[in-house]
Structure formats: structure tokens, C-alpha cells
Amino acid sequence: xxxxxxxxxxAGFWGQDSLDLNAFIGxxxxxxxxxxxxxGKRPHLSPLDSDDxxxxxVRAALSENxxxxxxxxxxxxxxxxxxxxxxxxxMQISYVESLSQIAAALGAPYVRVFTAYEIEKQxxxxxxxxxxxxxxxxxxxxxxxxxxxxVQNHHDVGVHSDALLEMIxxxxxxxxxxxxxxxxxxxxxxxLYEAAKKMAPHTAITTNADYIRLKRFIYQPxxxxxxxxxxxxxxxxxxxxxxxxxxxxxKGLIEGGFNGIANYEMCSPVRGGGSSQNLDAFAGQYxxxxxxxx
Numbered sequence: 001x002x003x004x005x006x007x008x009x010x011a012g013f014w015g016q017d018s019l020d021l022n023a024f025i026g027x028x029x030x031x032x033x034x035x036x037x038x039x040g041k042r043p044h045l046s047p048l049d050s051d052d053x054x055x056x057x058v059r060a061a062l063s064e065n066x067x068x069x070x071x072x073x074x075x076x077x078x079x080x081x082x083x084x085x086x087x088x089x090x091m092q093i094s095y096v097e098s099l100s101q102i103a104a105a106l107g108a109p110y111v112r113v114f115t116a117y118e119i120e121k122q123x124x125x126x127x128x129x130x131x132x133x134x135x136x137x138x139x140x141x142x143x144x145x146x147x148x149x150x151v152q153n154h155h156d157v158g159v160h161s162d163a164l165l166e167m168i169x170x171x172x173x174x175x176x177x178x179x180x181x182x183x184x185x186x187x188x189x190x191x192l193y194e195a196a197k198k199m200a201p202h203t204a205i206t207t208n209a210d211y212i213r214l215k216r217f218i219y220q221p222x223x224x225x226x227x228x229x230x231x232x233x234x235x236x237x238x239x240x241x242x243x244x245x246x247x248x249x250x251k252g253l254i255e256g257g258f259n260g261i262a263n264y265e266m267c268s269p270v271r272g273g274g275s276s277q278n279l280d281a282f283a284g285q286y287x288x289x290x291x292x293x294x
Contacts, residue, residue, distance in 0.1 A: 036069050
């Protein structure tokens with residue numbers, strides 16, 4: 001597996017210390033990563049800012065640090081807009097096409113995308129059909145740049161492993177693969193070993209982080225007692241210290257034939273705070289765990 005660090009970890013979205021893209025690339029190489037995944041939005045690599053000069057600057061940083069870029073992380077939500085006069089899906093198709101151009105220019109084979117969040121009162125079959133047709137067009141446009149789209153099991157539509165496999169079958173494009181992560185099926189109660197082994201033949205990347213569950217309760221003064229609140233609060237911890245069975249997950253992936261890109265991300269507040277020293281320690285722990293256990 002190629003070990004990669006996701007730039008969102010140092011983007012500052014959750015109050016943590018941030019790095020610009022070139023500094024992040026240098027940091028990743030210094031920590032010992034093989035590759036980077038770059039967020040396809042500000043502050044790192046938005047299509048709005050990615051002119052020829054910017055792309056040349058990023059390519060130079062990658063070359064100087066002897067590291068490559070394997071994935072551009074797209075941020076999509078293919079839910080149907082309530083404002084039918086606004087070409088919402090067309091905007092996202094254009095965004096992903098632009099990311100595919102950037103990926104090709106940087107030598108990255110993959111662009112990561114999401115499906116859609118559920119909207120109240122929306123017909124689930126209509127949502128499914130819309131997501132499939134939109135991803136088909138995105139794949140066709142990405143193919144013109146030699147890029148493969150990776151659908152991550154993140155958003156509501158198609159989030160269960162069986163549903164995502166069904167969706168990939170409906171999309172029916174050779175340049176459409178799966179980004180299979182452990183945290184989502186772990187939170188929803190899927191067997192990680194079995195799911196990973198089943199998904200492995202279709203999986204190009206996996207993006208990893210570890211978490212603990214914290215029970216929540218609401219005090220009821222009239223009872224002088226608490227009632228349980230659902231769901232649990234989830235908090236990021238160092239890799240291998242959380243509740244996710246990554247031993248079983250990677251065992252299933254490897255037995256299923258996966259030999260792709262294993263990203264690490266810090267995309268939420270982390271235990272110990274957002275100092276650069278703490279972020280570096282989290283990123284370093286992932287490398288240590290992966291080299292020891294996979």
C-alpha cells in the first residue's frame with residue numbers, strides 16, 4: 001500500500017494550526033509519507049486559483065520533496081436542489097471536471113467524490129437515479145483527462161457497503177472506483193473484516209482516522225436523573241487508540257486484493273488540540289501503526 005497524507009489535516013478548518021500547500025507537501029515528505037492527497041478547495045487547491053503558474057508551483061514542490069500526489073479530494077453533494085432554476089448539478093459536474101484537469105496536470109490518477117445527503121421528502125429512488133446519472137457524466141468527463149473517480153462511502157445515498165456496490169454497478173464506468181473507509185461502517189455496525197474483503201476488488205483508496213465514542217446524557221431535574229442521548233459523540237484520537245477494528249479492516253482489504261492508496265486524515269478536532277506538534281504526532285503515529293500492522 002502507498003501511504004498518503006491528506007492536506008485537509010493541516011487546512012485549519014477546525015481551529016488547528018494550518019499550512020499552505022507547499023509547506024504541507026514538505027511536511028508530508030519530512031514525516032515519511034509516500035504521497036499526498038490534496039483538498040480540491042481553498043485554502044489548498046481550488047480550481048478558482050489553479051492557473052498554470054499555481055500548478056507549476058505545486059509540481060515543483062512535489063518534485064523538490066520527492067513525493068507524489070495520488071488523489072485530489074473533491075467536495076460534492078449531489079442532492080437535488082429545491083431551486084429548480086439553478087443548474088446546481090451542472091456546477092458540480094464542472095467542478096469535478098476542473099479537478100480532473102488539475103489531477104492530470106499533477107500526475108494524480110484519482111479524484112475523490114461524494115454522493116448526496118438525504119433530503120426530507122425526496123423520493124429515495126429519484127435521488128439514487130440522479131446521483132448515478134450525475135456520476136456517469138462526471139466519469140465520462142474525467143476520462144478525457146485519464147482520471148478515475150473514486151466514490152467515498154461518506155454521504156447518505158449509497159453509504160452502506162452493499163448499496164455502494166450496487167451503485168457502482170449502476171454507474172457502470174471503468175474509471176469509477178470506490179474509496180472505502182472504515183469509520184462509516186464501524187459507526188453503522190457493519191462487520192469491518194467482511195465488508196472490507198467484499199469491497200476490496202473495487203477499492204482504489206481508503207482514507208483512515210481513528211475515533212472514540214463518548215456517551216451523552218441529558219439531565220432531567222424532575223426525575224433527579226439522566227436520560228441517554230443518541231447518538232454518541234465521536235472524537236478523533238491517535239491511530240490504533242480508538243474503537244475501530246483496523247486490524248480486521250486491513251486484513252479484509254488485503255485478503256480481498258487491495259494494494260492501493262491508504263490515506264491518513266485529521267478532518268475533525270483531535271484529542272490534545274490542534275497545535276502543529278500534536279498534528280505531526282498524530283500523522284507520525286499512523287505511519288508507525290501501518291508499517292507495523294499491514
